[in-house]
Amino acid sequence: MLLADVNEITEPRTPTLPQVEDFMESEGWVPQPPGSAGRMWVKQDARIAVPVMREQDAALVQGIIERIARWERKDLRFITNYIRYYRTDVALLQAARDDFANTIPLDAAATVISNAKAILRASGTTAWSEKSNIAGNYSQQGDAVVETARMDHTVQGPFMIPVLVPLPKVDTSQAPLPNVQGEELFRAAAEPFARRVTRTLAQSLVAVNEVIVQPEGLPSARTLHAAVERGVSREFCSALTKILEQPSVAEFKAHFQWAPAVQASSSVPSTVEIEAAAADKVKRAAEILKEKRMEPRSTFSGGIVELRHVQDEPFGTVTVATVRNSRACEIRVRLNYEQYQEAVGWHRDRRPVIVHGTVREGPGRKLIVDQPESCRPIDESLLPEPRQGQVVQLRPHRSQR
Numbered sequence: 001m002l003l004a005d006v007n008e009i010t011e012p013r014t015p016t017l018p019q020v021e022d023f024m025e026s027e028g029w030v031p032q033p034p035g036s037a038g039r040m041w042v043k044q045d046a047r048i049a050v051p052v053m054r055e056q057d058a059a060l061v062q063g064i065i066e067r068i069a070r071w072e073r074k075d076l077r078f079i080t081n082y083i084r085y086y087r088t089d090v091a092l093l094q095a096a097r098d099d100f101a102n103t104i105p106l107d108a109a110a111t112v113i114s115n116a117k118a119i120l121r122a123s124g125t126t127a128w129s130e131k132s133n134i135a136g137n138y139s140q141q142g143d144a145v146v147e148t149a150r151m152d153h154t155v156q157g158p159f160m161i162p163v164l165v166p167l168p169k170v171d172t173s174q175a176p177l178p179n180v181q182g183e184e185l186f187r188a189a190a191e192p193f194a195r196r197v198t199r200t201l202a203q204s205l206v207a208v209n210e211v212i213v214q215p216e217g218l219p220s221a222r223t224l225h226a227a228v229e230r231g232v233s234r235e236f237c238s239a240l241t242k243i244l245e246q247p248s249v250a251e252f253k254a255h256f257q258w259a260p261a262v263q264a265s266s267s268v269p270s271t272v273e274i275e276a277a278a279a280d281k282v283k284r285a286a287e288i289l290k291e292k293r294m295e296p297r298s299t300f301s302g303g304i305v306e307l308r309h310v311q312d313e314p315f316g317t318v319t320v321a322t323v324r325n326s327r328a329c330e331i332r333v334r335l336n337y338e339q340y341q342e343a344v345g346w347h348r349d350r351r352p353v354i355v356h357g358t359v360r361e362g363p364g365r366k367l368i369v370d371q372p373e374s375c376r377p378i379d380e381s382l383l384p385e386p387r388q389g390q391v392v393q394l395r396p397h398r399s400q401r
Helices: 003-007 017-026 058-072 076-084 106-128 140-148 193-213 221-229 234-244 276-291 337-348
Strands: 038-043 046-051 088-096 160-166 183-187 251-257 271-275 299-310 315-324 327-336 353-356 367-369 374-377 391-394
Touching (some): 017 058, 046 058, 088 106, 140 160, 140 193, 160 193, 193 234, 193 251, 193 271, 221 276, 234 251, 234 271, 234 276, 315 337, 315 353, 327 337
Parallel strands (some): 327 367
Antiparallel strands (some): 038 046, 251 271, 315 327
């Protein structure tokens, strides 16, 4: 989902002054010492005055944005939405049918809205700890993200629920890395947990397609284990089923726009579609996930935040930011040099990985996997890597239509 697409879906509204200043600071504008009337922001040879505002003055803020747009040589509407969503992930959830041009049955709308929250809440919990059956044990960390979520307004057209998930402003500066002769060391900031939640929602929809919808026949407990590892739960499937079972819904679509402030993985598709005909298979998966507990014990996932290799050594280590035993942590994974070289590319593309292996506690209480059974990108184990902006269509097999 590109910002240009969101421009056609959401009402254009002026961002707040703090949103504008956050964007400017993050994009290299430098604030000068403040005066009684405001302060000057400088970037190269450009200077923009930002006045003191006790209350939001939309006209003044829009004037600032117009000057930014001229400097950036961007369309005003584009840069307005870019600033507005600069630190916000957007999931546009749509109950689609050809005749839903301007209205939707009230029952269908209520079902989509209530279960959109249920899907996000389930993703918030499984982003913290994978569970096949949450059974009311929602995580406080996931619920905290859900509490910050907002529903945006839309323009006339397709019925969509724009779910906004704000990302916190985190310190991305890194402490100086030790300079060891012959050692390669790269470090990056971990993704905010709120981004992990929206990413889990997206990758769970992909997992539903790959494990539940596309294969012949109904899903088995064994095959569902792979979906659970990627964030799918009974509650997620149940909420999705309720949307698909609505008589007035032909398909469910989800479009994702990732906050520009935090680099997104190139492997997560921007658009996912599931036809209503898949409802029975998704419902059966929910029943199996309730009947059989299948919580991964030797599996963890997350983004690579550190790469380390000593010259001439036949192996290297990658550090994965993840959650283990209900706490955020980092786990070092030792890979042979060929695998390590692949991991360098995964790190560059911000592709989250899933690791199978025994975790031990090393010196300094650091968590280590010495001999992983596997370490691969989450998306690669389920489907070919999608290109940026690619649409992945989640459709039932021909025999299920």
